[in-house]
Amino acid sequence: MRLAELSDASGVSVATLKYYLREGLLHPGAVVSRTQADYDDTHVERVRLVRALSEVGGLPLATIARVLEVITTPGKEWLEVLEAAQRTLLKPVSDKGFGGAEGRGRARAWVAKRGWFVDPEDPFLDELDRAWAASDAGGIGFDEERLNRYADHVEGIAEVDIDTVPTEPEAAIRQVIIGTILVDPVLAALRRLAQQHVSNSVAGHH
Amino acid sequence: MRLAELSDASGVSVATLKYYLREGLLHPGAVVSRTQADYDDTHVERVRLVRALSEVGGLPLATIARVLEVITTPGKEWLEVLEAAQRTLLKPVSDKGFGGAEGRGRARAWVAKRGWFVDPEDPFLDELDRAWAASDAGGIGFDEERLNRYADHVEGIAEVDIDTVPTEPEAAIRQVIIGTILVDPVLAALRRLAQQHVSNSVAGHH
Incomplete structure (x- = not known):
């Protein structure tokens, strides 16, 4: 055409x-x-x-170009691709100052306590620190107990994620990267709808 | 100062x-x-x-101004505030075309089947249609079974959300709106870390 x-x-x-x-x-x-x-x-x-x-997904075009490069370059090692994808998906460093020094390392300590098998250098630990500090700044109580309750359910979501990854490497890479970016908005929309369902159920409307 | x-x-x-x-x-x-x-x-x-x-939260300043107006205006009705907040959080209409006509109404049918008590006019049903269509466009298999498996866990998350809402109305409004915006990034970071934990556990690394 x-x-x-x-x-x-x-x-x-x-x-x-x-x-x-x-x-x-x-x-x-x-x-x-x-x-x-x-x-x-x-x-x-x-x-x-x-x-x-x-x-x-809300990604800028420059980031999309990097994602496409990663998923369309054949012959790359699986781990190498995943790490490149993670780096690609991270927010720019300039955003990272949020929360100040007091919030640094909280996620690392929490993950260790919970027994999650996660690389202590994983950049998403800093992301969690940052998001946690932002919730503090929002003035909503966000303690370890609440984080643990969320984590119980998020483990279930991650099991679905991992379960549905195809065995063929190219398809797997595509699924992990695209799935990571595009399933978040699905989960966010589901969360809003489920909140409505749960609060209507509690209120005895059905 | x-x-x-x-x-x-x-x-x-x-x-x-x-x-x-x-x-x-x-x-x-x-x-x-x-x-x-x-x-x-x-x-x-x-x-x-x-x-x-x-x-x-990634909100533009104009949206933040509207969120602040909603949460700092006393005397508003609870439902009115929630609806205003939902409208505030929605993406601009120009983004809504995504997915085309074939994806319209899929979320509504799915929610009805699942028995979720949700207003059929809820704009987040359109959000779900849109996010679902984007996942289709990403070429990752996303069928009703997978959506149902996610929904099982998201219901648990929504129960934590609703559970932790304070009873005092002003605090409740603040928690719902700020929590909706700022807890999504926490959940997204948790999801990445849990994926790593689950895939390391499956691989027998611990």
Whole structure:
């Protein structure tokens, strides 16, 4: 198909598609003539993926380019890819100051106490410190007991995550990275709806 | 304290504090002279809250202004405040096109089947449709069975949410709104760490 048809099929303007091509977010089409290229279903899929990561995942286009590079480079080692993906997904360092020194290391201590088998250098421990400090700043009581209660249920979610990872490595990488970014919004929406269900049930409305 | 001291106490520059004051994100200090005002702990707390909502919650300042207006306006009805908060938290309408017509109404049907007591007009049903469609676009298998497995655990999370809401109305409103925004990042960080724990446990590393 031509670029205009790819635009119709994907719901993204021709100007934006040209931008994606320039930035390497979209692989080039097959050259037909000096001024025309032919696009296929792999291009439609790719554009839908970029839109999903951008509009729902909330990732900036530069980060999407890095994610795509990681998941489309064949032959990389599994662990290496996962670590690259984790780094890609982390917020910029400039955001990390939040919470101040008093909150540093709280997540590390909590994880050790809970007995979770997690690399003590894992950058998501800092993310948890930061998110925990932000909840403190929001003035909502957030103690270890509440964190443990959440963790009981989040372990169940992680089991579903791990369970549904395909065995084929390329598909697994795609699932882990895309799943990490795109399932968070599903879980957030589910949480709002479940809150409504639980509070309506408590109130005896059904 | 003076503005410069508020800056030291909150880690936010004087220029940014002046901007917060102009935009109504920060309440004015007590007037001391024609050119000076006095700030107290309520100002430090407010600045930390704005930073938390901005840097960790990822909300634009205009949305934060609306959230603050909702939680600091006394005398509003509980349900009215919750609805205003929900509207405030929703993504702009322009983002809503994602997924196309084929995904519309899937969440509504699923919630009915599951027996969740949820308002069929709830805008988070559209959010779920959108997030679900994005996961489809990401090429990861996301069927009703997987959604049901997640929902089992998310119900547990919502029970913790509802359980920890204080009975005093003003505190409750604050907890629900701030908790909704700021606990999502905690849960996301927990999910990454739990994934690592679960996959290390499955791999027999401990």
